[in-house]
Amino acid sequence: MTEESSRELPEKPPEPDSLPAGPILFYNETVIDHFMHPRNVGELENPDGEAVVGDPMCGDQMKVSIRVDNGIISDIKFKSFGCPGAISTSSMVTELARGKSTVEALLITDDDVVLALGGIPAHKKHCSLLGVRAVQQAIQDYLRKEKAEIDRVHEKDISGS
Ligand code: FES
Numbered sequence: 001m002t003e004e005s006s007r008e009l010p011e012k013p014p015e016p017d018s019l020p021a022g023p024i025l026f027y028n029e030t031v032i033d034h035f036m037h038p039r040n041v042g043e044l045e046n047p048d049g050e051a052v053v054g055d056p057m058c059g060d061q062m063k064v065s066i067r068v069d070n071g072i073i074s075d076i077k078f079k080s081f082g083c084p085g086a087i088s089t090s091s092m093v094t095e096l097a098r099g100k101s102t103v104e105a106l107l108i109t110d111d112d113v114v115l116a117l118g119g120i121p122a123h124k125k126h127c128s129l130l131g132v133r134a135v136q137q138a139i140q141d142y143l144r145k146e147k148a149e150i151d152r153v154h155e156k157d158i159s160g161s
Pocket residue numbers: 055058059060082083084085086124126127128130
């Protein structure tokens with residue numbers, strides 16, 4: 001085992017608040033950590049919202065399920081059939097979305113994810129779109145279901161049945 005490969009990864013990598021200067025050529029330690037130990041992996045039973053999105057260019061796929069309590073994303077899980085960039089960015093976007101209101105989580109951008117990871121190589125930047133789009137669509141699925149439920153209750157009130 002080389003000294004490099006035996007090096008311990010930090011328990012919780014620091015969350016950078018700015019990107020390094022110059023082009024990013026390799027996955028950094030934070031990205032590798034989220035790829036090797038992705039957070040929030042799995043699938044929620046009876047989720048309040050869910051979505052599956054795919055990248056037609058590379059065939060990678062991502063499924064997100066969310067639990068929403070009082071407008072807050074209280075739980076979130078993802079499954080990914082994707083590259084290291086897709087897995088690490090999906091892991092990070094679930095971390096960013098957890099505990100946020102649905103409105104706040106809808107505003108998370110792929111740039112937010114890349115920044116939180118401390119950057120990813122430019123040719124892998126599109127991978128971060130997969131997780132962001134999946135989270136946005138899962139929230140939209142939740143909001144659609146909520147609206148349908150409100151409409152149903154409203155209609156019941158009007159008809160008195
Ligand atoms: Fe497809 Fe990364 S190469 S999401």
